Amino acid sequence: MRPSSSAKPKKREVLSRDARIQSILEASQRVFARCPYDEISIDDIALEASMSKGLLYHYFVSKRDLYLETLRSVLTTMSQIPEDFPDLHACLNAFLARFEASPALTRMVFRGGIGSDAEAEALLTDYRQRQFTLFCQSLGSNEADPLVRLALQSWISFFQEVCLQWLEHRDIPREQILVLLEQSLQAILSSTKRRIPPTEETSG
Structure with missing residues (x-):
């Protein structure tokens, strides 16, 4: 049976740049809170954020860069x-x-x-x-x-x-x-x- 012509395919949610960065920071907070810095890889954070490592690198050039921005965010909350x-x-x-x-x-x-x-x-x-x-x-x-x-x-x-x-x-x-x-x-x-x-x- 063919699907109804009125049915529309689901659109993948497109986040703004700020929303994407906030999502990454929230994921990195969870990861850095669980494990020491040296035991964490960018892959771990990308997995937590449900995105590819390449996309994560588009926003943060290194693990250190991401950690520092995460730390700033956390200290603001604290x-x-x-x-x-x-x-x-x-x-x-x-x-x-x-x-x-x-x-x-x-x-x-x-x-x-x-x-x-x-x-x-x-x-x-x-x-x-x-x-x-x-x-x-x-x-x-x-x-x-x-x-x-x-x-x-x-x-x-x-x-x-x-x-x-x-x-x-x-x-x-x-x-x-x-x-x-x-x-x-x-x-x-x-x-x-x-x-x-x-x-x-x-x-x-």
Whole structure:
């Protein structure tokens, strides 16, 4: 039986350039979040994006180029938290909520993976600096104080590792993680003769 003349063949959806790039970035986020950079090939990302490797190379000239653009996109998402916190507890809680909402992206950012690439390091350093600035603001601290700066920058490495372990195992309630982070920072800051101001709940 011949098909009805009114039947129209299905048209393949044609994405705009921006939509195609966004589709590639979303696929690369999933792949880079699952595996270390060195274990991933362009073929893996093309497969995840359901496109040919040749088409992917039309938009990104190399795996490194794609990784850097993916990292920029991820850091933009990860930076979407408020910028005005009444105290450290509120600041930490906002970060944990952001990480909990995007665990795969958090792992990608905190684990790095491209080695000693200057451009990738610059992107991650900018994000780390934003964390540092928000923590300083929540503490009412002067960023120019060299001792506080050293203590807080060192603690941020601990903070990131704690968050990674928490997301990996999920066997500790968020409130206990908050207590651990606050108490650890208090212990470090005590050597600088500075204490964490009380939260709004405890000072009221």
